[in-house]
Amino acid sequence: MALNRNHSEGGGVIVNNSENVLMTYDHVEITFSDIEPMPDAFKGSKKGSVFLTPYRVIFVSKGKDALQSFMMPFYLLKDCEIKQPVFGANYIKGTVKAEAGGT
Numbered sequence: 001m002a003l004n005r006n007h008s009e010g011g012g013v014i015v016n017n018s019e020n021v022l023m024t025y026d027h028v029e030i031t032f033s034d035i036e037p038m039p040d041a042f043k044g045s046k047k048g049s050v051f052l053t054p055y056r057v058i059f060v061s062k063g064k065d066a067l068q069s070f071m072m073p074f075y076l077l078k079d080c081e082i083k084q085p086v087f088g089a090n091y092i093k094g095t096v097k098a099e100a101g102g103t
Helices: none
Strands: 023-031 045-052 056-061 069-073 077-083 091-096
Touching: none
Parallel strands: none
Antiparallel strands: 023 045, 045 056, 056 069, 077 091
16 A cells, blocks of 8 residues: 555546556545554545556545545455445445555
């Protein structure tokens, strides 16, 4: 996972030359839980866009927040579930593991 490394100043996404964007979803909300201690960048709910590539999911925030982008490679995603509540929006819930030696 990487924080604030995959966005451009104009609000777009930065991908490697070897990958392409398969899908984009706007009006996405992301929240983080079960982080101890909780850094300021992960507090609260963030709104923005999600970009899906063959190798990872990239969230780019819409506002001027401490969290501008968040990248999740598929091999670090665990226990993903698709939730479809009767009342409310569908959502995906899962765990993102930090990469060993990552910053």
